[in-house]
Amino acid sequence: xxxxxxxxxxxxxxxxxxxxxxxxxxxxxxxxxxxxxxxxxxxxxxxxxxxxxxxxxxxxxxxxxxxxxxxxxxxxxxxxxxxxxxxxxxxxxxxxxxxxxxxxxxxxxxxxxxxxxxxxxxxxxxxxxxxxxxxxxxxxxxxxxxxxxxxxxxxxxxxxx
Numbered sequence: 027x028x029x030x031x032x033x034x035x036x037x038x039x040x041x042x043x044x045x046x047x048x049x050x051x052x053x054x055x056x057x058x059x060x061x062x063x064x065x066x067x068x069x070x071x072x073x074x075x076x077x078x079x080x081x082x083x084x085x086x087x088x089x090x091x092x093x094x095x096x097x098x099x100x101x102x103x104x105x106x107x108x109x110x111x112x113x114x115x116x117x118x119x120x121x122x123x124x125x126x127x128x129x130x131x132x133x134x135x136x137x138x139x140x141x142x143x144x145x146x147x148x149x150x151x152x153x154x155x156x157x158x159x160x161x162x163x164x165x166x167x168x169x170x171x172x173x174x175x176x177x178x179x180x181x182x183x184x185x186x187x
Contacts, residue, residue: 027065027106029152029170031099033159034058034092042092046161054158058099063148065102070142071118072109077140078121078130084095086176114138149173 034042035052048155051057070165071077075173087094121130153171162168169177 027103028101029147029167030058030061030148030155031096033155033164033166033170034095034099036164037092039090039092041162041164046158047155049161049165051154053089053160054155055089055095057091057155057158058095059084059086061148061151062088062095062098062102065073065106068137068144069102069105069109072113072116072118073139073161076118076121077135078120080121080123080130091135095136105106109137109141115142116141146173 037054042058043053045051045053048156050062061083064079067077067079067081088098116137118135118140119139120135120140122133123129124131149171153172156166156171159170
């Protein structure tokens with residue numbers, strides 16, 4: 027979330043909401059809201075034992091206002107830091123839609139596994155956000171939205187981007 031908050035801090039409201047035609051990826055704000063919705067769903071699961079990633083809020087202030095997004099990122103990452111190793115080891119039930127009809131499937135998991143999903147999902151969306159930001163001529167670090175395994179591979183093979 028550090029990469030994300032560093033980028034959002036640079037953006038004005040127009041950039042945060044811009045939808046460059048060249049990318050067809052939507053706005054940065056929509057991706058930020060989507061990521062935070064997943065984190066909030068998981069954090070709720072830490073407390074209640076069930077995570078439903080499909081139960082998301084849309085068209086919120088976080089989606090349209092970079093200041094609201096920064097506040098939410100700070101709040102939710104502080105809550106994330108409070109999750110203990112014992113809580114990560116706990117089982118959790120994940121509810122998810124596997125089809126567009128809306129019926130939910132119940133899957134067993136652990137909080138540690140779901141946190142790994144949140145991490146991977148965030149990197150994936152950061153890559154999309156990076157595409158949008160570059161289309162808006164926003165300068166980003168070379169590894170923005172790049173998976174740690176990809177960075178390690180590039181470093182191992184002497185590849186630089």
